[in-house]
Amino acid sequence: MHTDSRMRSGMNEETKTKRRLGPFERYLTLWVFLCMVAGVLLGKCLPALTASLSRMQFGQGSQVNIPIGVLLWLMIYPMMLKVDFSAIGGIARRPAGLAVTFIVNWLVKPFTMAFLAWLFMQHIFANWVGPETAKGYTAGLIILAAAPCTAMVFVWSYLTDGDPAYTLVQVAMNDLIMLVAFAPMVMFLCGVAHVIVPAQVLITSVIVFIVIPLAAGWLTRTVLLKFRGKEWFETHFLPKFHPIMIGALLLTLILIFAFQSKNLTARWFAVLLLAVPIIVQVYFNSAITYLLMRTLRVEHNIAAPGSLIGASNFFELAVAVAITLFGADSPAALATVVGVLVEVPVMLSVCKLCNQSRGWYSRPFQTPKAYETV
Secondary structure: OHHHHHHHHHHHHHHHHHHHOOHHHHOHHHHHHHHHHHHHHHHHHOHHHHHHHHOOEOOOOOOOEHHHHHHHHHHHHHHHHOOOHHHHHHHHHOOHHHHHHHHHHHHHHHHHHHHHHHHHHHHHOOOOOOHHHHHHHHHHHHHHHOOEOOOOHHHHHHHOOOOHHHHHHHHHHHHHHHHHHHHHHHHHHHOOOOOOOOHHHHHHHHHHHHHHHHHHHHHHHHHHHHHHOHHHHHHHHHHHHHHHHHHHHHHHHHHHHHHOHHHHHHOHHHHHHHHHHHHHHHHHHHHHHHHHHHHOOOOHHHHHHHHHHOOOEOHHHHHHHHHHHHOOOOHHHHHHHHHHHHHHHHHHHHHHHHHHOHHHHHOOOOOOHHHOOO
């Protein structure tokens, strides 16, 4: 009887997960691969158009691309619409999730990536990578890991039924810390005393990817709830943005791959080598975050997005900074672009693992029988 009950519970959980992830999301890894192909073809077949699009920036020297910025905005804005700002005040009474996010993003992830980059690029793969190239790859991987995710994490939060208000605060905390800690972290781990990370890149990114969509989402939600009501807002208005959000994600990937098509095709073997430390750090950091959250009894709708925040990277910023510091054709720039290529399908697998383990995560800790009192 109990076995049947557990089986039914597991089946119900699986059904809920499949219902939450539609066919398009479940096969998003395939669409990502197709986007890579489309992006590379665009960059190779229409180089003038691609170059023109890549030069469009939010202000001279900002390194924040306008087409990619708009598309990311279309991904973030629907998530901001779901944020109930009246609930944000209660987050201060649940600090465990924020503490784990801080520890993993700033005291674990950059250092583990620096170690993995050094281990793989300068030792394990030393026979295939020259010493100077290995140092460039290491620098790019460090830049990638030192920039916590800002935009894509709202998509991951959506796919795992995350608490949008809590996710917003976690991301905002990372952005504030990043403003003061990103450059020193990169300088320290790269061991380059004169590395200068342009402040305008950071400030413009925060404004474009957080401030503008947050303000627009708050204003839209406030007006529509007042004049149309909560039921209409949640059942009629919000669902219209789902295909827009997914389409914006895929177009963003096409543009990023188009801008780096030369690197991806000319150095395909290096892409495979760089993928190894990136994949290892994603699974390591997501696992440690997820387990810490469970140990601290954090709710699943906070823990799942938190584990994804702890593993993913602000690849738009990382690519921009690597290009600014080392050049578009540099090993460092290629390393950050491989982060884009690897991150989306790998993070989708982490989303799936979080959803499938929801039942396990929610079960109370069991006291070992050896320690039970008679």
